[in-house]
Amino acid sequence: MKINQKAIFSAILLLTALPLLKAQEKMAVDYVNPLIGTSALGFSEGKDGGGTMPCVGPPFAMTNFVAQTRENKISEMPYVYEDTTIKGFMATHQPTVWMGDYGYVSVMPQIGELKLLPNDRALPFSHNNEISKPHYYAVTMKDDRKEIKGEIAAASRCGMFQFTFPESKESHLIVQGINITENKKDFQGYLKIDEKKGEITGYNPERMSSHLGPELSNFKGFFIIQFDKPFESFGTWNSFRTEPDIVKLGTEQYGARMGAYISFKTKKNEKVKVKIATSFISIEQARKNLSIEIPHWDFENLVNTTRDVWQENLSRIEVKSTSEVQKSIFYTALFHTMLFPREFSEYGRYYSPFDDKIHEGVSYNDYSLWDTFRALHPLLHFTHPERVNPMVQSLLQMYQEGGWLPKWPNPTYTNIMIGTHADAVIADAYVKGFRDYDIALAYEAVRKDAMQPPFRDTEKHWGDRDEGVLYEARGGLTYYHSLGYVAADRTRESVTRTIEFGIDDFSIAQMAKDLGKTEDYDRLMGWSKNYKNLYNPETGFLNARLFNGDWHGNSQEGFTEGGKWTYLFGAMHDIPGMMDLYGGKAKFVQKLNENFDGGHYRHDNEPGHHYAYLFNYAEQPWKTQELIRKHTSAENFRNLPLGINGNDDCGQMSAWYVFGVMGFYPVTPGTEVFAIGAPQFPELTLKLSKDGKSKFFKIIANNLSEDNMYIQSMTLDGNRIKEPFITYTQIINGNRLVFEMGEKPNFNAFSYKP
Template sequence: MDLEKLKFSILIIKHNNMKKTSFLILLSLSVSFFCSGKKSAVDYVNPMIGTALKGEGGTSPFVGTPFAMTKFMPQTRENKMGTMAYVYDDKSIMGFLASHQPTVWMGDYGYVSLMPQIGEKIKVLPEDRQIIFDHKQEKATPYYYSVNLPSENKKNIKAEISAASRCALFRFTFPKSNNARLIIQGINLNPKLNDWCNDYGPRLQKIKGWIKIDPDKNEIVGYNPDRQAAQIGPELPNFKGYFIIRFNKKIQNFGTWSESEIFKGKTEQTGTRMGAYVEFATANKEQVLAQISTSFISLEQARINMEKELPDWDFDRLCQMTKQAWNDKLSKIEVSGIEDNDKSIFYTALYHCYLFPREFSEYGKYYSAFDDKVHEGISYNDYSLWDTFRAFHPLMTLLEPELTGNWITGLLQMYKEGGWMPMWPNPSYTNIMIGTHADALIADAYMKGIRNYDTDLAYEAMRKNAMVPPDCDTQRRYGDRDRWTSFEARAGASFYHTIGYVPDDKTAESVSRTLEYAYDDWCIAQVAKEMGKMDDYKSLMQWSQNYKNIYNAEKGFMLPRKYNGEWIDLDDHNRHGFTEGSKWTYLFCVLQDIPGMIEMMGGKDAFVAKLDRNFNEDHYRHDNEPGHHYIYLYNYCGQPWKTQELIRKHTRINYRNTPDGVNGNDDCGQMSAWYIFSVMGFYPVTPGSNEFAIGAPQFPETRITLNVNGKNKTLTIKAENLSEKNKYIREIFIDNKQLNRPFINYFDLINAETIRFVMTDKPSNL
């Protein structure tokens, strides 16, 4: 309502001589509508951040509810392990995808796509049916996506998506046409996409998708058994991604296709690169709606999902419901005193933190990719644990403590059904990345009092990670993306337990494994101590010191060692023995014993000098996770102002409101969670310790809604005198009690009403 209408409504009320109370009520309503233009949290989200090739953010403009089982999105390329389905740099759209790909270096599975089309010729393959588009004709939000697709004779097709968790409603606005068409692709095994990490041979030989058109029911059903990560996981004979697609307009013509061959009038098709098509006669600007429902359980369950999530054809209602679901989550943190551009960066980061792990259960039931059966209960999947244990999961202990416990329950289900907790489920075991960092997730939650899961079973699962080596541990190197043989767990654990490190000539990525196993052992030790399991505690704490066995004091670096103890020297850029990094990337990766690491490296002065070199000589890689805590290490050696300087720098240069605005793969929310913690002013350097290291707040005020002991409360973080010059902290007060060290305990934080930072332009030591 504009101002003139507001004035008019007031005049009408006065003229009719209404009672004062009624007048105030109506005036309040009028003002409410007048002020409804105020942006809500979700309105600041820019899903295009991180979608460009430059920056390699690996994000996508997903549509769906928070943690949705299926993400619905535009598709600009054929995705595989190594590329997402949407890349901002691409010029064409080839479909609208129901996707389950969580990130760049993991695979999609059980997917299906739709693509609108007009014209006499039926074009089915992605490279033939793609349409050039303009980003200016595109709109993306977490609850709605639209794009105009210029087609034949300069006629546009408008495509729109809104979605819930397992289902979506697509709305296609066609020009006048006798053959307004939708191409459905039920599976896409394209051998031309074969490369070093995508082996199509076994999938082409073993699996086939299936699709069926039912003109009487005006729908298409099918299943897709493809898992792009199948080569690095166990076989799953029963795995299928089921789908139902239903139309609001009577199908006029139809057919199926396989490869480039089209079968007009055929209702059923199987194959490895195939689908179906349906045609309608449309008037100008006529809308054709398609309901799509997905399931990993059955077609019957897909129909149940559709009934629950898409009870009607009301596209706008679905948009509003999903928008509200996002606002409920994103409004848990309110930031103020900053420009809209910074709010977009912040709320997009928070949006990225509410995408994964994905829901995997379907209204009380779930398919398990760990025993290939259907079970009762709730389930989640796609945990990027090597990345997310560092900041994402600690952030969720603040924002979503109950959900954190549910995620642990999901991991424990995988343990019961498959024998181990996974490292990186997609949707089953995959031997990607290293370490058993479910240990860190559970320990951090347990030590914070989050225990709404089977704690005894959790300890059993963690203890197995620490104590039991994987199959053929001394015979296999367990290299990155090796073809599946068995679950990797802690490869090299046999040596780690006997000689005190993982030897480079026996097991791949030996230095990184030794460091990360030592941290995971420390995490389990904290839980063991709390549970009174002191024998385990002593053994685990002893192993947690194994990091010292790969520190070469002469060279000043963590370096690979052979089984016989011989060292392997490396130059600054050699990645041998490391996971996604070099000897600089992993130099300071001792989260569990930072004082011990500092002493080992020659004391505080020597440690600071090495840390300075790390940043001054550009060895620091913010685009990958192992070094995410490095900026905060100055707090441990008496120079917190250097942390504060670097927080200001790196929250700005690595995060921008642009398609290339995430510097490095977001990795299911880890990069984004680092940003959120860092602009708030504290960071979980050692998950499991209940201690946050102080950074430097970047916003004048942040309000966080926390759930403490079952009740919501608000924590307000204030940065007084914050400015471009005033980037240093002079004093910190927690509810008017001054903090005298650059650390804050988790329980002090969640029970506080206010944390007040007094900022200054001069470095100071707390």
């Protein structure tokens, strides 16, 4: 397949249709387009949309505030671009489309006849009357030719809505405290109206993923809703799949689908403000959060404060480009890497969904580890080093409070995805010098994942999202240890498990080696090669094997979200071993070419995200350079709602893009090595932190253009980089990385050790 690089690069420049301000008049935050990735549609049939939402709030906010276009659930986000009505303005904790919401609450403005259920109260809107920024959202809705404008500003745990009403004798605000339409557990929410204080308090105990994890009798999403306008009448309502029962002047309500409303008269263009405070600890803590984060009613002040926070965070990488579209794509991707894991602690305390108790300390949650161990967490080492240790510490707290490191906390164990990639995240941070946590406890936690099979391991098949198993750790680990592979007739997704257990074992081994645990290191490194036992020389692929050693009859059996091509190069921790296994560098490259040229590579999912960089290891780095140009282009990333090829998965897809345009990528966790790709901006500056002080690392691509995609030479602080690799230490200690770019591959740009 011949790649039309010129057409792809040109497509980036053609994606903008509206006049834009000059670049020098805009700051980094102004380039962010939160609508990118909000489309439910994928780039082609059978592919997913980005699964993002235009949330408002600061980086890593505990609660996201967003306009709600549908009743969200697992597999549906609260905001979807194709929708045409607004059902509410929501405080949500849903991290991504495949995970559930928990502890949410919403408010919806209305005029005229009181309508309470989401579909009944929905108001039409047009994207032409919508503004979306990280720090501000606005939309104008129409009802019987009258308009209501809704605006959102937010801090981390509290938000403010501002509604502009028309003249009306019947204006309302409808609160939905809980909205269960389908759930396998009986959750009952509660709220109370306090007319004198002008507020509604309550809690929502629903966890949409609750059927996958342990019971949490103390879990509640507490909320306080305050209004800056006195209400003339009020009431509560209760409904479960049927028309709501309205309780006139009722002040309290319990139920699975219930809420409250307040009513008042409004003048033309009258603004009514609503503050929402959230907490997982208590109503009292929610009130404290509000007093700290939004002690005032100044909507514009909150907008500007959060904008300043985003500007500081986004400006940690500064790019120079003549393309406004490319800048918008870049800064939106960077924005998406600063949302998760989310803050879960509340000013020195946190509720733990792992032991159902309140603790002192700092906590993060919603780690999409199967995705984010690859690029997001390594990116945070550069962009948010101050958060790395607390994020590791949070994982260790989950281990202490629940017994195992989590695989995908939402907000507790969920039995989702495979592998125990918290191991790779922790080991990678350790290797790169992040060690402000209990290192002995960290090693204990990751070692347990590697050494101890889960309870009744050989009695279960460990399907993804199996109910009633609570959590699986490494399901099939018994066979991995005894047979040298996970047996396909005993454990589901056996090939992928074998490969990914090896990735984690390799990562832990690097930590073990540094800690002087030689016996563990040897065992872990030996296990990390178990994937080789699944190589079938007759097919040329990694195939599933049965307990008795026979090959499974189906060559596509045993994989997670993919097939035999998806995982052929999956052993990112042992690239030389893969080359030898597949017949040497020449045959390895032949297979890589077949993978890309034959259309087997799927950029819309994570397992192959390192594949383009593998040509570096096989002495053909120019092919990596071609592929990075191709896959950072409009083929996968666009400044449109349909703008991310595949689910963003809590920032992993976006982190891949950021590394891609910077010019290097973390192929193997647990090491300092980054594989060189190809820079896509003429100049990019990383604001780094070294020894507690700020420093700058500048990446310059001389002669970069639509045609000049190939690296001719590369220097670091004036010294030639001889191989297509660079280390974390070199970047942290360095100042200036310079690429000379050209139109044709330079086959001698790098030399290789014999």
